[in-house]
Amino acid sequence: MPEKILVIGGVAAGATGAAKARRTSEDVDITVVEKGKYISFANCGLPYYTGGVIKERSSVLLHTRQSFGKRFNTDVLTRTEAVDIDPKSKTVLLKTSKGEIERPYDKLLLAVGAKTFIPPIDGVEDVPYFTMRTVEDADGVKDFIQKHNPESALVIGAGFIGIEVAEAMLHCGIKPTVVEALDEVMPNFPHVVAMNLREKMLEDGCEVIVKTFVTKLEKNEDIIKAHLSDGRVLETDMVIMCTGVKPAVDLALNAGVELGERGGVAVNERMETNVTDIYAAGDLVEKVNLITGKKVLLPLAGPANREGRTAGTNMAGGDMTFKGVLGSAVVGFExxxxxxxxxxxxxxxxxxxxxxxxxxxxxxxxxxxxxxxxxxxxxxxxxxxxxxxxxxxxxxxxxxxxxxxxxxxxxxxxxxxxxxxxxxxxxxxxxxxxxxxxxxxxxxxNELRGSGYLVKPEWILEQVRKNTGLQILDVRTAEEVDEYKIEGAKHIFVNDLREKMDMIDKSRPVYVYCAVGFRGYLAVRNLRNRGYEAYNITGGIEAYKRLVRL
Amino acid sequence: MPEKILVIGGVAAGATGAAKARRTSEDVDITVVEKGKYISFANCGLPYYTGGVIKERSSVLLHTRQSFGKRFNTDVLTRTEAVDIDPKSKTVLLKTSKGEIERPYDKLLLAVGAKTFIPPIDGVEDVPYFTMRTVEDADGVKDFIQKHNPESALVIGAGFIGIEVAEAMLHCGIKPTVVEALDEVMPNFPHVVAMNLREKMLEDGCEVIVKTFVTKLEKNEDIIKAHLSDGRVLETDMVIMCTGVKPAVDLALNAGVELGERGGVAVNERMETNVTDIYAAGDLVEKVNLITGKKVLLPLAGPANREGRTAGTNMAGGDMTFKGVLGSAVVGFExxxxxxxxxxxxxxxxxxxxxxxxxxxxxxxxxxxxxxxxxxxxxxxxxxxxxxxxxxxxxxxxxxxxxxxxxxxxxxxxxxxxxxxxxxxxxxxxxxxxxxxxxxxxxxxNELRGSGYLVKPEWILEQVRKNTGLQILDVRTAEEVDEYKIEGAKHIFVNDLREKMDMIDKSRPVYVYCAVGFRGYLAVRNLRNRGYEAYNITGGIEAYKRLVRL
Missing domain, CATH: 3.30.390.30 (FAD/NAD-linked reductase, C-terminal dimerisation domain)
Incomplete structure (x- = not known):
């Protein structure tokens, strides 16, 4: 009797795991169970399909049940939900439109991903909203837009999906308002970087409200009212919930699979859980951060694929390990x-x-x-x-x-x-x-070798705001200075510094800046070579200005 | 008395060296000597300026003599040629428009770069041709185009500059013909890769002749005739010599500076030559290839800049090393x-x-x-x-x-x-x-782990041409096969392979291909799992087709 491999979840990690298991061995039975209508679809493409950048719906459906099944000699059950796992009898209870069936397994892969985290907003149960995880979700949004021709959309959450959905709304001619509870859009980025994205979004006609959360949603006729924590009330035609995801661990917990400290399924390098013959991969598992060695959640496609590949290999008798993640990620907006x-x-x-x-x-x-x-x-x-x-x-x-x-x-x-x-x-x-x-x-x-003499613009801004009277030197051209400068800074163009160095008080430290730090570095080298206690503001006025605008 | 640093050559390595020396110390005298009219200009931008992608001539002049001199407190002598170095008296003889002068040095940087290698073509001394090394060269080409409105240009050599100049000619509305003596354009690339560039050039209206060299040039009225090694005679309105460069070592040799086995100046990691206090950096020096540990010539801007930075630091009393090069390079064409x-x-x-x-x-x-x-x-x-x-x-x-x-x-x-x-x-x-x-x-x-079973398309093509009767299997779709297939290959679509495996003779090896190798890999895994001796053609039909067209 061939070994029975059962994969629960048929998207990134699940589909990859099943395919890799088949490549590893022809001598196993493989079944893929997927709750939704489609397997192996392009989650990451959904906002682009919604916004019309991807024209054809078929483009986001990478495989049909049939094509996947045939290519990888796999039994694919869509619209089928795994509702219970019994690790003792090694069976899974499946719910289909025709009732419940039991399916045995020798090796099981949990790849059910994550689910959208729905914040406890007053009225959220009674007001219709969209999410953006599945093809059906994207279909729902497109269908609503076609039927109701909305003018505005409220996007709750400014993470990857929130940003991409906001762009998609612009492409549909709909004015998006993005509300983010944390301090800045893309809150896992440094604010001084992420604020540039916020400014770009505002520039392109997207409303962005940060440090604010939605306290209450209510619907009157076709208008949805969103009450914000700052007391404002927004009116909108539709709501899209992009509030992040959390690992879908219910099934795992019921089977006695242990979670880690971050709330995801705990696995080893072979993607094995604590329960014998149950593997897990994708958004529901915790990953090792390669730099800290600590466990993290990181719901991204790249790691999910590689984890699925690892689990699939091992379930089919091979040997592969997945070491961990760095958290490489990118988001684009117009x-x-x-x-x-x-x-x-x-x-x-x-x-x-x-x-x-x-x-x-x-x-x-x-x-x-x-x-x-x-x-x-x-x-x-x-x-x-x-x-x-x-x-x-x-x-x-x-x-x-x-x-x-x-x-x-x-x-x-x-x-x-x-x-x-x-x-x-x-x-x-x-x-x-x-x-x-x-x-x-x-x-x-240069800084580590002791020849950079950098100072942080954060500290400079703090001093300027406290009015502590730092000696600050701007070494840009007169034209650049005219545009914007730090209040109270002296101006000597870098090329003239040798001649005019006497203008600087040698008894006090001098904090130098240019546009981005290079001419400041030259000036500081020059000043230091002449015995001044000079420091260069890292990132120059361009970094400083971002902090001012934060 | 401050140390005297003399830099001969004011472009990539020289300008960087002088600037870095100044950043390292204010307590040195720095002089930069440049034969041409301009220092610190953008060599790499010249083809783009010539072709009009870069509109402003001022864009390729990164610094003027004055701005560079002032910023880095440096004496900059343009139109000044160093004609002799006397390491004993530590002086350099300079030729200027006003006659010869002698200049002392404590530390000397040789950064005179490379010169265009002019092949020994019959008549080359009597026929006007252009090169593309300096701003003056680009000016010359632009000037000629404006005055003479040429319809055709002969570009001799299909290296980086030849390709970029051919593109520039297209942008000027001039039909370029590129003649390359070696087997393929960009001969330092694998031919199977570089042939794609040749095909793109042909597609875009550029004539490309490889494995052919120009034996003779002659001029009649405004028409230049180029005799080729294959007997053909081309008529053209202008000739641009892009035949590569060789290190400009004459000055070094006269000073007793030793060359390496590749004909460039030999330096250590600190960019020191064998002659005390003479450093060298840029296109004229040999670099260590980081992978082989052997010396190479690599006339590229990136390494030149880093070498200049290293030499400049060390000449001014710092300590820096340059380990070597990988040869990273890119060329674009339309x-x-x-x-x-x-x-x-x-x-x-x-x-x-x-x-x-x-x-x-x-x-x-x-x-x-x-x-x-x-x-x-x-x-x-x-x-x-x-x-x-x-x-x-x-x-x-x-x-x-x-x-x-x-x-x-x-x-x-x-x-x-x-x-x-x-x-x-x-x-x-x-x-x-x-x-x-x-x-x-x-x-x-996969290949190294023993699960890839790859075979080279080069070998397959050889067998096909010899008609040795290999069993070859095409696992693409019928539509793909209709377009192009390997003569004599059986066809079974990858998804149907399990059902139709009997069609394959199990007593003989079977060589499988798809478009690029992935479906071939699946098929080979499948066949191997069933006991067939199957191999996957690496790169699939797309690699194979390239070899056929080579």
Whole structure:
């Protein structure tokens, strides 16, 4: 009798697990059970299908039940929900439209993913809202738009899906209002980076309300009223709940599968749970963060696929391990890109690292090439070892490319000293000869070697606001200074600094800035060489201005 | 008396060296001597300025003599040629428009770059031709085009500059003919990759003639006749010589500076030559290939900048080393991109590696996202250790991004097993959940683990041409087969393979292919699981077709 492999959940981790199990062995029976109508569909494409960027519905259906079943010699049961697992008798109770059936297994893969977290909003049970997890969800939104021609949509939550759904609404000609309870959009990014996305969203006609939550929803005729925690009441034609997800662990718990401290299913490197012959993979499991060694939840497609691949191999008699995640992620909004990998500064401190960070900002292509833009980058590293811990960035296209550079570097355990030496592809239409991560490496390494003399713009802003009378020096051109400068800063253009150095009080520290930090660095080197106690504001006025606007 | 630093050559390595020396110390005298009219100009931008992509001439002039001099407190002498170095008296003889002057130095940086290699073509001294190294060169071409309105241009050499100049000519409305003496355009790339660029060039109206060299040039009135080694005679309105460069070592040799075996100046990691206090950096020096440990010439901007930075630091009393290069490079032609890093398969074999390679081809973004294309990739690795040795690729935009992933991986010494686990930024508009280098990692790792059963399309093609009667199986759809198939291949669609397996002769090996290798892999797993001796053609029919067209 061939071994029976039963996979519960037929999307990213489940479909990959089943396919990999089949590739590993022809001598197993494989069944995939999926609650929804479709298997192996493109979750990540749903906001783009909703917004019309992806035109054809068939595009997001990667496989049919039949095509998947035939290719991987797999029994695929859609519209079938696993309601109970009995690990003793090794059976699963399945609910179908025709009633309940029992199905035996030798090896079981739990890949039921996550479910949208619905916050405890007053009235949420009585007011219709949409979510964005399944093809049916996207169908529902599109159908509603076609039938009701809504003018406005309330998007609750400003994470990945909230941002993508807001963009989709704009594409549908609907005015989106995004409400986020935490301090900033994309709250898992550093605020100084994420605020740029918020500004871009506002610029493009999207209303964004942060530090505010919806307390109550009510519906009158076709209008939905959303009461906000700040007392405001919004009227909207539709509500889309993008409030994040939590692991779908009910089935696991019933089967005696243990959870970890983050509330996801606990698995080992082979994707095995504590219950013999029950594996789990995808959004419902906790993953090891490769940098901290600690467990995290990270509901992203890349890890889900790799976990499914690992589980599938092992269930079919192979041997594979999944070591963990970095948290590489990207979100786009109307051409603006925000991406990160590894730890933010706060996460690094929490994990016990003696962490530091630098801000850099530079062109994504040769500055003399007509198509180019600036990428703002926050690079986090360990002060003692120089080890790279994480990078967050925002800017035009190719921002995610620069974060990918960092993701490979992080995976390999490189230091900021190594970043100086990365040899990336360069020609003017593609990059700059000194690429963004090289520059972050220069700046961070100089600081660690003791030749950077950086000071944080956060501290400067605090001092300026307290009016403590710092000696601040602006070394940009007169035209740049005219546009915006730090209140009370002296101005000497970097090229004139040698001649005019007497204007600076040598008995006091001097805090120097330019646009992004490079001319400031030159000036500080110059001043230090002449015996001044000079510091360079990391990230320059461009980082400072972001903090002012936060 | 402050130390005197003299830098000969004011472009990439020289300008960077001088600037970095100043940042390192205010207590040195710095002089930069440049033969041409401009310092610190954008060499790499010249083809784009010539073709009109870069509109403003001022864009390629990054610094003026004055601005550079003032910012870095440097004496900048343009139109000044260093004609002799006397290391004993530590003086350099300079030739200016006003005569010769002698200049003392304590530390000297040789950064005179390379010069265009002019092949020994009969008549080349008597026929006007252009090169593309300096602003004056680009001015010359633009000026000629404006005055003479040429219809055709002969570009001799199909390396980086030749390709970029050919594109520039198309942008100017001039029909380019590119003649390359070696077997393929971009001859330092694998031919199976580079041939795609040649086909793109032909498609876009560029004539390309390979394996052919110009034997004789002659001019009659305004028409230049180029006699080719195949007997043909081309008529053209202008000739641009893009025949590569060789290190400009005359000045070094006269000063007793030793060359290495590749004909460039030999330097150590601190960029010191054999002559005390003479440093060298940029296109004229030999670099260490980080993978082979051997010396190479690599006239690219990125390494030149980093070498200049290293030399500048050390000359001004600091301490920095430059370890070497990978050879990361990219070239674009009308939106088509070709890039590589590390060693090609041939280079790996020459360097003594027990090397192998796989072909992969996959989408650069989610396949269901409307903007996507296919990237063809050749991944080279060491059979024993799995160590990544090099990757070459071609395709649409983001091809260079995938090669950058490989460049960081190579720098870090990662294996193809590691490539499976790289966690890159994914969202449908930016990448695929299984990124191109992940897929190369899957395929190469499977092969090394003994579960890939790959066979090379080169060998298959040889057998097919010899008519040795291999049993070949095509597992694509009927529609795909109708378009193109390998002569004599049986056809069973992958999804039907289990039912129709009897059609295959189990007593003989069977060689399976699909489009790019994935369905072939499934079929081979399936066949092997059933006891067939099955092999998968790496890269599928798409790799095979390229070889047929070579």
């Amino acid at each position: 051409g603006f890109v925000m991406a990160q990998t590894g730890l933010t500064y706060e996460q690094a401190l929490q994990a016990g690292f003696d962490a530091d960070y630098v801000y850099t900002e530079d062109v994504n292509r040769a500055s003399y090439f007509p198509v180019h833009g600036h990428i703002f980058m926050m690079t986090v590293f360990d002060k003692k070892t120089g080890k790279l811990l994480g990078v967050s960035a925002c800017g035009p296209d190719t921002t995610e490319k620069k974060i990918d550079h960092a993701a490979v570097a992080l995976y390999a355990g490189l230091t900021v000293y190594d970043l100086e030496h990365l040899e990336l592809c360069y020609a003017p239409p593609f990059a700059s000869a000194k690429d963004n991560l090289n520059i972050a490496g220069f700046v961070a390494s | 939106g088509f991109v070709m890039a590589q890093t590390g060693l090609t398969y041939e280079q790996a074999l020459q360097a003594g590696f027990d090397a192998d390679y796989v072909y992969t081809e996959d989408v650069n973004r989610a396949s269901y996202f409307p903007v996507h294309g296919h990237i063809f990739m050749m991944t080279v690795f060491d059979k024993k250790t799995g160590k990544l040795l090099g990757v070459s690729a071609c395709g649409p935009d983001t091809t260079e991004k995938k090669i950058d992933h490989a460049a960081v991986a190579l720098y870090a010494g990662l294996t193809v097993y590691d490539l499976e686990h790289l966690e890159l930024c994914y969202a449908p508009p930016f990448a695929s959940a299984k990124d191109n280098l992940n897929i190369a990692g899957f395929v190469a790792s």
